Amino acid sequence: MDFFNYSDQTLHAENVALSDIAAQYGTPCYVYSRATFERHYNAYAEAFAAHPTLICYAVKACSNIAILNVLARLGSGFDIVSLGELERVLKAGGDPAKVMFSGLGKQAVEMRRALEVGIHCFNVESEAELHRLNQVAGEMGKVAPVSLRVNPDVDAKTHPYISTGLKENKFGIDIKDAVRIYKIAHELPNLNVMGVDCHIGSQLTELKPFLDTFDRLIRLVNELSEAGIKIKHLDLGGGLGVRYRDEVPPSPADYAKLILEKVKGLDVTLAFEPGRSIAANAGILLTQVEFLKCNDHKNFAIIDGAMNDLIRPSLYSAWMNIVPVSLQPTPEGARVYDLVGPICETGDFLGKDRELDIQAGDLLAVRSAGAYGFTMASNYNSRNRAAEVMVDGDTTHLIRARETIEHQLAGEQVLPD
Numbered sequence: 073m074d075f076f077n078y079s080d081q082t083l084h085a086e087n088v089a090l091s092d093i094a095a096q097y098g099t100p101c102y103v104y105s106r107a108t109f110e111r112h113y114n115a116y117a118e119a120f121a122a123h124p125t126l127i128c129y130a131v132k133a134c135s136n137i138a139i140l141n142v143l144a145r146l147g148s149g150f151d152i153v154s155l156g157e158l159e160r161v162l163k164a165g166g167d168p169a170k171v172m173f174s175g176l177g178k179q180a181v182e183m184r185r186a187l188e189v190g191i192h193c194f195n196v197e198s199e200a201e202l203h204r205l206n207q208v209a210g211e212m213g214k215v216a217p218v219s220l221r222v223n224p225d226v227d228a229k230t231h232p233y234i235s236t237g238l239k240e241n242k243f244g245i246d247i248k249d250a251v252r253i254y255k256i257a258h259e260l261p262n263l264n265v266m267g268v269d270c271h272i273g274s275q276l277t278e279l280k281p282f283l284d285t286f287d288r289l290i291r292l293v294n295e296l297s298e299a300g301i302k303i304k305h306l307d308l309g310g311g312l313g314v315r316y317r318d319e320v321p322p323s324p325a326d327y328a329k330l331i332l333e334k335v336k337g338l339d340v341t342l343a344f345e346p347g348r349s350i351a352a353n354a355g356i357l358l359t360q361v362e363f364l365k366c367n368d369h370k371n372f373a374i375i376d377g378a379m380n381d382l383i384r385p386s387l388y389s390a391w392m393n394i395v396p397v398s399l400q401p402t403p404e405g406a407r408v409y410d411l412v413g414p415i416c417e418t419g420d421f422l423g424k425d426r427e428l429d430i431q432a433g434d435l436l437a438v439r440s441a442g443a444y445g446f447t448m449a450s451n452y453n454s455r456n457r458a459a460e461v462m463v464d465g466d467t468t469h470l471i472r473a474r475e476t477i478e479h480q481l482a483g484e485q486v487l488p489d
């Protein structure tokens with residue numbers, strides 16, 4: 073459920089017509105709905121209210137500081153994977169004590185900053201990383217809180233590029249080695265073993281892989297307890313899918329019902345790292361049709377949004393719903409179009425074979441673009457990255473100005489004569 077709806081034949085974000093946003097801020101432009109972000113975060117918070125649970129929004133999904141601030145005000149924690157994401161959280165007023173630091177290549181400088189501000193836990197992904205963290209913490213006279221990210225070898229049944237919990241994936245430590253590596257962590261003087269962490273993939277539309285993972289993690293918690301290592305929290309990562317087209321993903325409430333049943337009687341708190349399920353349907357990419365180009369074989373709508381703005385269709389062949397902002401019929405009537413950007417790549421498309429009643433100058437909204445949209449944008453073809461706008465009821469806020477050529481060129485220079 074989101075707050076992008078038609079009213080008077082025009083698509084609105086909350087109470088604001090997207091045509092007004094395009095007129096004010098230009099296109100391409102990401103438009104977010106504050107109420108939708110809040111609704112999605114609260115769905116998790118309410119679903120898990122019966123058990124001590126930390127919801128750590130995965131910053132990589134959509135990392136604008138205005139969005140992080142909206143979530144921080146609701147009490148959200150944050151899952152980060154870089155120093156940049158940590159600084160975003162801090163600038164947005166997020167509580168460092170609710171930050172989980174994931175990612176498999178953490179640098180010493182990143183560890184140092186996270187220890188300095190006092191994050192909740194490091195999710196460590198290898199034995200070598202444990203030693204680096206132990207050393208950095210020792211140099212600072214601190215003890216680092218750690219979980220090991222365990223790779224449970226469970227098939228998440230999602231796109232291979234976003235499946236992370238199989239033994240051939242680069243993430244985490246093999247569950248078969250976990251007890252041995254936990255013992256090392258336990259012995260290292262500057263580490264404090266807190267939890268077990270896991271993240272098996274993204275855009276999961278079934279609960280079974282999560283439940284299989286949970287069972288494997290609980291077995292591990294018991295083995296660790298027998299080895300004298302007490303686990304305080306279980307972090308099940310993110311991964312809950314959303315509807316892009318016709319998927320019927322479980323809701324946080326469906327997920328919570330099964331997990332809370334399983335966790336009953338166990339002395340562990342829970343943590344989750346949802347990204348997509350909070351952000352995807354809270355944002356759209358607003359784009360304008362530049363030209364229509366029709367020949368005997370194909371109709372192309374050339375739009376001002378491109379793969380540099382939203383790479384999911386090019387990268388994963390992801391299907392994104394693309395709808396007209398105005399439902400007013402055109403004199404030409406509907407035709408089937410490929411919606412292509414201006415970038416010099418055949419793979420630069422946002423949608424193919426879409427029946428749309430449009431003409432040049434019309435606005436289109438790419439739905440469900442709030443997650444892994446702007447955060448994966450680039451400057452390919454030296455295009456400026458899009459503006460970001462947050463709608464809050466009747467009000468719009470420019471939360472990131474459109475990039476300029478000056479921004480792009482800052483830092484570059486020619487060789488001396």
Ligand SMILES: Cc1ncc(COP(=O)(O)O)c(C=O)c1O
Pocket residue numbers: 130133151174175271273274275309310311312345346347348349
């Ligand atoms: C470690 C980790 N946690 C959380 C997430 C967020 O996942 P999702 O957006 O599928 O909820 C990701 C991305 O897949 C991740 O790599």
Ligand SMILES: N[C@@H](CCCC[NH3+])C(=O)O
Pocket residue numbers: 132234274275384443444
């Ligand atoms: N970027 C991916 C998801 C990757 C999740 C990050 N671990 C997507 O758009 O679907």
